[in-house]
Amino acid sequence: MTVHFDKARRRWRYDFVLSAVRHQGYCLDALGEPVTSKSAAKQAEGVARRKAEIAPKLPDAGQLALAQVMADLKPLWKKQAHWPNKKRYMRELLAFFGPETPVSFIDEGRIGDYVKQARITPVKAWKGGPKRDPDAPENARFWKDTGRPRGPATINLYLGMLREVLDRATKIRDPITKLPAIERAPEVPELHVPKRKARPVPDKVLSDVLAIVPQHVIEAIMLTLYFGFRRGEVFTLAIHNVDFDAGGVRLFAENVKDAEDTFLPGAPEAMVYLQKLVDQARSRGQTRLIMWQRKRKDPEAQAQEPWREIKKPKSAWNRAMRIVGEKFGRKFRWHDIRAAFITHVALTSGQLAAQALARHSDYDTTQAYVEVADETRRMAANRVAQRPALVAVGGKRVEMHQFTIATWSISQADGDWYVAEKIADVPGTNVYGPMREAQVDPFIAERRAFFDTVANRMAREIHSQNSLTPNFGVSGEGLKLLK
Structure with missing residues (x-):
């Protein structure tokens, strides 16, 4: 039965299901008044049913x-x-x-x-x-x-x-029911990817590569070695990016990975090289510094060949890597050129300088590039040879050289932090600061790396003067953090 009399309210009601949706209400006549008989109630129910049939369907979110x-x-x-x-x-x-x-x-x-x-x-x-x-x-x-x-x-x-x-x-919510399409998104896994660290391209490999690749790739490699550009940055470099007054290159937020305007200082040699590329681009009537031309056998056709922009030197690089792979036993990525830049900066100027010029917001990212420049680990590896079983090499005793270079102590005053540095055999103490607490450990790590490099150089000089066997050790005794 789809109509019934509600004794409590003394009205006729309809109740039916259509398209899996339940419809119920009072039975009313054409004037909107409650009906008084069962036959009239059935007529009102029929009207409600027809309205439900022609009404737009409610969407299902x-x-x-x-x-x-x-x-x-x-x-x-x-x-x-x-x-x-x-x-x-x-x-x-x-x-x-x-x-x-x-x-x-x-x-x-x-x-x-x-x-x-x-x-x-x-x-x-x-x-x-x-x-x-x-x-x-x-x-x-x-x-x-x-x-x-x-x-x-x-x-x-x-x-x-x-x-x-x-x-x-x-x-996304249904415009009528206001229900979301799904209450909670199912978990989509993130597959584990092996972490591969950059391997800097050795200079001897770069020398071979520069002799193989075409001119536009040579120009890109040179700029990467001077400034540490990413691949997408070096091939989009334009005349307006070069600031000769400030002596460097300006990269704009919309063109770099970290979406932040950046100024990269350049060495005098780098600015001379940039001047050459800027003059070359202007003579071509172009704004991009690095462009390429298809090679034509006909000189006239070659002269008419347009200069083209390039995103990445895929063919030229793959060809060079095939030759490098046969000679050196492995291939390199373009990003490994940038790694060579970062590693060189770390070896010559410290790891904090490498982080700044590499434009890494996180120091952990820089560490993936500069492990080769970690003199603390290198010295620890050298101490492995300081064992009785390994001390005799070729019938000779290996001479060990111990160096105490510097010590550091930390102090705090009025919320600021200071680092006192005492260099062996040098009168006085150098005090660095004020700095934040988070800056203390990276600063000492940078100074430690610098003095470790000095210790290694001293050991090598003594070794060459005494004509000792190459197996020598360098100790970093005194390189302590005093807290």
Whole structure:
């Protein structure tokens, strides 16, 4: 029965279910007055039923499709530099989960299924050249299977997009019911990626590379060695970035990784080299300092060939690395040139200076580059040889040289911190400060690295004068932190 008489309120009521939605209320006539008979109540119930049938359906927030959420995020993604890669991520996620799949149906189990599939998906390389569109369906045959499975870092890029989509779904609410598409986003895992530290390119390798690569790559390498540019920074460097009055290069927030305006001082030799590149760019009628030209056999065609901007020297670098790999047994990344710059600064000027010129906000990031410059660890390794079993080498006794270089003590006054430095055999004490407490340990570490370098140099000089065997030890006794 869909109509009944409510004795408590002395009114006829209707109660029916339509499209899984329950409808109930008082039975009213055309004038809005309560009806007084069962037949009139049935007529009123029929009117309410017809109204419910023609009324617009209430949307279900839980039915929000994956493709709809991606469509909301697509305008933002299109403005990002890596949009071509994002398009590939979108296609794969939509193909696996289904474009019309409600985001509420994507749970952690389904995400785990995707991760398993991604781990066995082989890496494909584009072999269609620069003129064909890699995203065009008719060019799909130019994507060649490399036979290598995807690495965790690559899979994390796809998972990052999925995480962004699900997070967006938690913020979308139904305009009528005000319910979110999903109450809580399922956890999207972050796969463990092996931590690989930068390995600076040795000078002997750089010498070979500079003899192989074309001129525009030579210019980029030279600027990276002078200023420690990232790859994206050096190839977008323009005339307006060079400040000859201040003697350096100005990088603007929109073009750098840390989104902050930066001034990089340059050595006199670096500024001379920059002047050459600026003059060269002006003679070409260009603003970019580093550009390239296609090589033509016909001199007239070569003269008409336009200068082109470049994002990265992929072909030239790969060709050079094939030769380097055959000769030295390993290849290097472009970023390893920047690592060579940071390591050189750490060895010659200290690790704090390396952090400043590398533009690292976190000192832990700098440490990944400057381990080779850690003289404390090097001295500890040297002491390993100071054992009776190892002291005799080639029938000769190895002479050990002990150096006490400096000691430090820390004091505090009125909330400021001071460091007193006493250098052996030098009268007086140097006091540094005031500084914050957080600056004390890095400052002492920098001074320690400097004096450790001096100790090693002294040991090498004594060794060369005495014609000793190369196995000698250097002690850092006296390099203590007195608190």
